[in-house]
Amino acid sequence: MDAIKTDNLTKRFDALPAVDGLTLTVAKGELFGLVGSDGAGKTTTMRMLAGIMEPTSGDAWVMGRHAAREAESIKEEIGYMSQRFGLYPDLTVLENIHFYADIYGLPQKGREAKVDRLLAFSNLTPFKKRRAGNLSGGMKQKLGLACALVHTPQVLFLDEPTNGVDPVSRRDFWRILYQLLKEGVTIIVTTAYLDEADRCNRVGLIHKGKLLACDAPQELKKLMPGAILEIRSGDARRSLRLLRERLAGVSVGLFGDRLHLVTGDPDGVLALVPDIMRQDGIDLFDIRRIEPSLEDVFVSVLSGGKE
Numbered sequence: 001m002d003a004i005k006t007d008n009l010t011k012r013f014d015a016l017p018a019v020d021g022l023t024l025t026v027a028k029g030e031l032f033g034l035v036g037s038d039g040a041g042k043t044t045t046m047r048m049l050a051g052i053m054e055p056t057s058g059d060a061w062v063m064g065r066h067a068a069r070e071a072e073s074i075k076e077e078i079g080y081m082s083q084r085f086g087l088y089p090d091l092t093v094l095e096n097i098h099f100y101a102d103i104y105g106l107p108q109k110g111r112e113a114k115v116d117r118l119l120a121f122s123n124l125t126p127f128k129k130r131r132a133g134n135l136s137g138g139m140k141q142k143l144g145l146a147c148a149l150v151h152t153p154q155v156l157f158l159d160e161p162t163n164g165v166d167p168v169s170r171r172d173f174w175r176i177l178y179q180l181l182k183e184g185v186t187i188i189v190t191t192a193y194l195d196e197a198d199r200c201n202r203v204g205l206i207h208k209g210k211l212l213a214c215d216a217p218q219e220l221k222k223l224m225p226g227a228i229l230e231i232r233s234g235d236a237r238r239s240l241r242l243l244r245e246r247l248a249g250v251s252v253g254l255f256g257d258r259l260h261l262v263t264g265d266p267d268g269v270l271a272l273v274p275d276i277m278r279q280d281g282i283d284l285f286d287i288r289r290i291e292p293s294l295e296d297v298f299v300s301v302l303s304g305g306k307e
């Protein structure tokens with residue numbers, strides 16, 4: 001049995017299809033990333049899977065239960081951390097966890113031990129008496145996660161859990177997710193950070209409600225037409241202008257202080273570039289073929305492979 005299965009799942013708001021015929025499966029124990037720009041339909045998808053929004057048409061099952069018809073029983077199986085997860089700023093870390101333990105009817109017997117485990121697991125034990133309102137952004141997200149885990153769910157939905165969180169705390173958060181995976185929890189996460197998507201077992205790219213691509217990051221990277229060459233030079237902006245002018249049919253873009261060239265003929269371009277640069281007196285420090293990032297792939301998929 002898959003942890004999640006959807007069949008033509010669709011949600012319309014008036015005429016707007018927010019989610020449009022979504023068909024996918026997520027295996028038990030998998031870390032699945034849903035990626036797409038703002039308004040792509042990620043949150044709406046999660047809400048339907050969590051049984052808090054009815055689809056217009058189509059079906060979804062979570063741990064074998066129908067998301068619309070058995071919405072109540074699904075709630076025992078899932079943890080859902082929404083973008084505006086309800087922490088109480090005036091309550092302490094500990095009180096927030098106990099609040100959710102009450103909501104989920106966690107029995108008193110064994111509750112202390114469970115809460116202690118959650119605190120330790122989320123590295124919040126030293127802060128258990130601090131008010132949630134006084135926590136850093138990263139700590140708030142970890143507390144949200146601890147609260148979403150209070151009833152030991154088998155499937156965890158996380159809607160942009162690291163949005164606006166600093167890079168160190170993001171890494172910390174992902175370490176916790178990997179620990180959960182080891183315990184067999186299935187995780188569905190939406191993220192706008194493509195380096196995070198790269199850490200997922202499989203990634204679905206959703207755009208205007210439709211699933212455009214869905215596979216392991218390594219497989220998605222094979223969708224990238226052509227190859228990418230990366231160039232470091234003495235003057236990135238001048239090189240950009242020059243190579244755009246001189247290399248017909250090659251897409252040249254600036255990535256920080258480097259150039260990325262997308263080409264169907266990497267060997268030919270590799271042979272041409274040093275001469276072009278030399279003629280114009282620009283130092284060429286390095287030119288090499290690199291693996292596309294998920295960002296390269298998604299830009300390419302969204303532009304219909306024209307990049």
Ligand SMILES: Nc1ncnc2c1ncn2[C@@H]1O[C@H](COP(=O)(O)OP(=O)(O)OP(=O)(O)O)[C@@H](O)[C@H]1O
Pocket residue numbers: 013016017018036037038039040041042043044045
């Ligand atoms: N309750 C609603 N009523 C009307 N339209 C809605 C509602 N919820 C979402 N939408 C619209 O549906 C589309 C998909 O929204 P959704 O929030 O699912 O996207 P998203 O990918 O999660 O983006 P974001 O990260 O910005 O939330 C958007 O055009 C949004 O404006």
